[in-house]
Amino acid sequence: MTKNILFLRILLLTPSMVLSVADSFAEVDLENGEEINEVCAGCHGEFGQGGKEGEYPRLAGLPASFIAKQLELFRERTRKNLAMVEYVDHRQMPDADIADIAAYISAIELPSKLAPVDESAPGFNAYERLLATKRVVQIPRVEGDVESGRKLYRRxxxxxxxxDGWGDEDDGVPMLAGQYTNYLWRQVEKYREKRRIHDESSPEDELLSEFSNSEIRDILAYLSTQDD
Ligand code: HEC
Ligand code: HEC
Known part of the structure; x- marks a missing residue:
């Protein structure tokens, strides 16, 4: 219960979020969101931390409006996702549920590291420490020219x-930092093959096809350093 109140306060304290998301978000039911998350957790992890090195993307911290939009795209089959399709049809997931789960997952904050502790100190609780480590998402650095990736990324x-790659809550643009590299690569390929649309306002945009694989690799190498 305390946790829900906390999340609610975070929502109320973020006016940009309330403004940017459809009216249905004004009355989100975070307890319902938490319940729905039990289904999602089977693949995306209990805290939306993702899994299997990016086979299942991290969801925690993505803009709520982006999460909701992807769920709708999966439901319409505009974005193909065989793994999820049975969970998002209208019967399983009416619009109100989409708003609740999107708000719930979006508000989860995950650390990229834990402060060091002295395990021999009195009061050290090994079990709590173990639970805390489950929430940590630290994207391993990948090979590439970080400096050239940083310049390309910035431009x-x-x-x-x-x-710095952490997305744009107001415009519902997903973060690329803190997301699994394998997952990002797969999405770049999908955009290039037009299985996803990168920029809805100019769907013919071929931005990601204009870069060589080594340039994309450098950008991803830069992004992989952003949560260090
Ligand atoms: C059976 C496994 C499975 C379950 C259960 C599942 N997902 Fe997924 N989900 C996936 C896979 C796999 C992908 C990545 C698809 C791809 O590569 O495009 C994904 C992608 C997503 C994305 C897109 C993320 C992004 O950055 O673009 C969202 C949002 C999402 N899932 C939300 C949910 C929610 C909410 C639930 C619970 C209602 C859920 N998923 C349940 C497997 C699952
Ligand atoms: C004009 C704005 C814009 C620019 C510039 C842009 N993006 Fe995006 N990007 C978006 C939006 C909006 C989405 C979400 C689109 C959707 O719904 O699939 C997105 C999604 C993505 C995703 C999928 C993330 C996920 O979680 O599913 C990747 C990967 C990505 N962009 C890479 C890049 C890279 C690399 C660059 C620079 C070379 C770039 N983008 C430049 C707007 C932009």
Whole structure:
């Protein structure tokens, strides 16, 4: 219960979120969101931390409006996702549920590291420490030219995905930092093959096809350093 009140306060304290998301978000039911999350947890993890090195993306912290939009795209089959399709049809997930789960997952904050502790100190609780480590998402650094990736990112991606890669809550643009590299690569390929639409306001935009694989690799290498 306390946790729900906390989440609710976070929502209320973020006016941009309330403004940017459809009216249905004004009255989200976070307890319902938490309940729905039990289904999602089977693949995306209890805290939306993702799994299997990006086979299941991290969801925690994505803008609520982005999460809701992807669930609708899966439901319409505009974005193909065989793994999820049975969970998102209208019967399983009416619009109100989409708003609740999107708000719930979006508000989860995950640390990228834990403060060191002295395990021999009195009061050290090994079980609590173990639980805390489950929430940590630390994207391993990947090979590539980080400096050249940083320049490319700043010039070509940062205006939408945020100057450091952490997304844009107001515009519902997902973060790329803190997300699994394998997952991001797969999505770049989907955009290039037009299985997903990158920029709805100009669907013919071929931004990601204009970069070589080694340039994308450098951008992803830069992004993988952002949560260090
Ligand atoms: C059986 C496994 C499975 C379950 C259960 C599942 N998902 Fe997924 N989900 C996936 C996979 C796999 C992907 C990645 C698809 C791809 O590569 O495009 C995904 C992608 C997503 C994305 C897109 C993320 C992004 O960054 O674009 C969202 C949002 C999402 N899931 C939300 C949910 C929610 C909410 C639930 C619970 C109602 C849920 N998922 C349950 C497997 C699952
Ligand atoms: C004009 C704004 C804009 C620019 C510039 C832009 N993006 Fe995006 N990007 C978006 C939006 C909006 C989405 C979500 C689209 C959707 O619903 O699939 C997105 C989604 C993505 C995703 C999928 C993330 C996920 O969680 O599913 C990847 C990967 C990505 N962009 C990479 C890039 C890279 C790399 C660059 C720079 C070379 C870039 N983007 C530049 C707007 C932009």
């Amino acid at each position: 070509e991606c940062g205006s939408c995905h945020g100057s």
